[in-house]
Amino acid sequence: MIEIEKTTALTSVQDLGREGCLNYGVGRAGAMDSLALQLGNLLLGNAPGAAAIEIPLFPFRVRFLEDCAFAVSGNDGDVLLDDRLLPPWWVAQAKAGQTLTVKASRYCARAYLHLPGGIDVPEVLGSRSTQLRGEFGGFHGRGLHKGDRLAAAEPQRRVKTDLGIASPWLRFADLNAEVQPVRVLAAGEHFAYTAESRARFWQQDWRITPQSNRYGYRLEGEPLVALETMEMRSHGIVPGVIQVPHNGQPIIQMSDAQPSGGYPKFATVIEADLWLLGQIPPGRRIRFVECNFAQARDAWQTQQDYIQQVRKQIKQLNRA
Known part of the structure; x- marks a missing residue:
């Protein structure tokens, strides 16, 4: 369980989005950076499309109300667990009472906070993504506010911590490009x-x-x-x-x-x-x-091959 301490209403719960609903007039929603969402979930051993918190404005801060593993993806800015600086694209263990702060990157617009099993919110039309315009899905159909409390779907699942991956931006793009x-x-x-x-x-x-x-x-x-x-x-x-x-x-x-x-x-x-x-x-x-x-x-196949490569890498690290 986490409690939001600092955020904006643009922060929301997102997964890979709704499929098969366009003919009903329902948009897809979902993570703006689906690659970061999938890779962050793989770090924790989640399903690639598990729901996470999409953070578009910084700083973002949450307090852990119970012991819980977590990962932050999609952002190469500073990530602090209390005063401890964590590497980017990293899995860590938080103790009850600790505070996680995600600060802005010079190049990346968004970060994702992942919890074991994903963020535990109801599934609506096959997805846990927040549809902000329609006010459904996610956490009560809205962006997150200070004081909101969200739980991990599998809070007691054991996760190997203090491991991570190299930033995928080094492989797929130069986000520093003018x-x-x-x-x-x-x-x-x-x-x-x-x-x-x-x-x-x-x-x-x-x-x-x-x-x-x-x-x-x-x-x-x-x-x-x-x-x-x-x-x-x-x-x-x-x-x-x-x-x-x-x-x-x-x-x-x-x-x-x-x-x-x-x-x-x-x-x-x-x-x-x-x-x-x-x-x-x-x-x-x-x-x-x-x-x-x-x-x-x-290009799509190259990206899928990389995701599978990371999946195998994480499995090997977990067996070590």
Whole structure:
């Protein structure tokens, strides 16, 4: 059992999100950085999709009300158990009364706090993720507040502590890069824009504006211009789709994206790079890199192979 001592209402319980509900008008929700969620769970021996606490603003602080193992993933900033500095991507044991503080990283936008078995909240429509707009799932359908108490699903399960993994960012991305490359596929209305706009989409840097959140990342750059005015009926969309409203400034749909929308679809971020977007804070710049379906599939498989590699590594450490 933990008690929240310092947080914001944007902190929430998330797992890998809801599948198979878009046709009912229910969005996916889920972790903005699904890679960090899965790796943090593997550190504790949890199922890869077990629910964790997603922390988007810092400092974040909780107090342990009973002895409990934990892991923090997705953030290379300082993590303190009382006054003891812990390595990043690490499993540790807390005693009742100890305080855990997670501080901001210079490069990462989010961290995840994992407990044995995952965070114990009810499953709603096949997921424990918080749907903030719909006010259901997670912890009472809302973000976390000071004084909230949450329990581990398996608080007594024995977990090997003082072990960790090297930061996966060293393998998959340089989060310190001034401009972050993000791989995308062209989408349905890509060729409904001028040749100059299509070229500019790939060539210019796009700034993620402060108006960005779990619903969508709003971008700022030289506007994209359509060949003619488009009026479209609402159609299905998923996280990663890049839509272009009338002002020509793209919006990338993120984890809390609504299941339908009427703006033209210019491109789509590949599945293997969605975690990366979730770790880029507003104010930073990105550049789109065109890839094809085979490259997108290979990137996803490389990521899955790495997750399996970490799973085997953790099993070996636990047997040692």
